[in-house]
Amino acid sequence: MPDLMQIYRQLLEHYGHRHWWPAETPFEVAIGAILTQNTNWANVEKAIINLRRAEALEVESILTLDKESLEQLIRPSGFFRQKAERLQLFCQHLRQFHQDRLELLLQQPLTIARRELLALKGIGPETADSILLYAGQRPSFVVDAYTGRLFKRLGHLEGAEKYAQIRDFFMARLPQEVPLYNEYHALIVIHGKECCRKRPICNNCPLQSRCRYRQQNP
DNA sequence: GGCCAGGACACCA
DNA sequence: TGGTGTCATGGC
Secondary structure, eight states, X not given: OOOHHHHHHHHHHHHOOOOOOOOSSHXXXXXXXXXXXXXXXXXXXXXXXXXXXXXXXXXXHHHHSOHHHHHHHHGGGSOHHHHHHXXXXXXXXXXXXXXXOHHHHHTSOHHHHHHHHHTSTTOOHHHXXXXXXXXXXXXXXXXXXXXXXXXXXXXXXXXXXXXXXXXXXXXXXXXXXXXXXXXXXXXXXXXXXXXXSSOSSOTTOTTGGGOHHHHHOO
């Protein structure tokens, strides 16, 4: 069974560097992380363009907007009512405890910053880790549905593991380096989108015969 | 017209 | 603790 670094190198060779996260500022990363929950990134981009045009990609403006106006700006990203609430709660927290500065939250010890994010309504483990890694440049491995699906196929996971177990699995076997974590998660996502989504055969799979699902379904 | 997307949460047994 | 329903838009 190939180890995690072998798989990483194969994915990187096939897809190249993904240059994540597509955002201009750490705060924009955090906004995007909340907006992309169970949502196609193309729809998130529409919402972020709306926010940028409204000059609403900062704590002050998101708190100043009334909730209905914010909802309309982010409407293309779906779940717009609950996401508007989550964005404002997130910004309220930054105002109350961190002088509107996300970097002050993120520069705390990793476990402290992570626990603080997870305590916020609407920020679960994947969103918290995405913010820590891509906005804060902190070594917190991001797990998503693609991750569990792919590494079950590869034989590394049983399939019943929970988020924390999968995250621990990767962090215990990889050097804790931000560029590696950054690229690895992005590669798993692009692989999941383009190759092994839910189709019976993985065409042009960079992992090829290593994909157990393909072997079982030639 | 149905399925899916870079989840999280409330509720219930 | 685990299972299920809800949230909602837009592309294919």
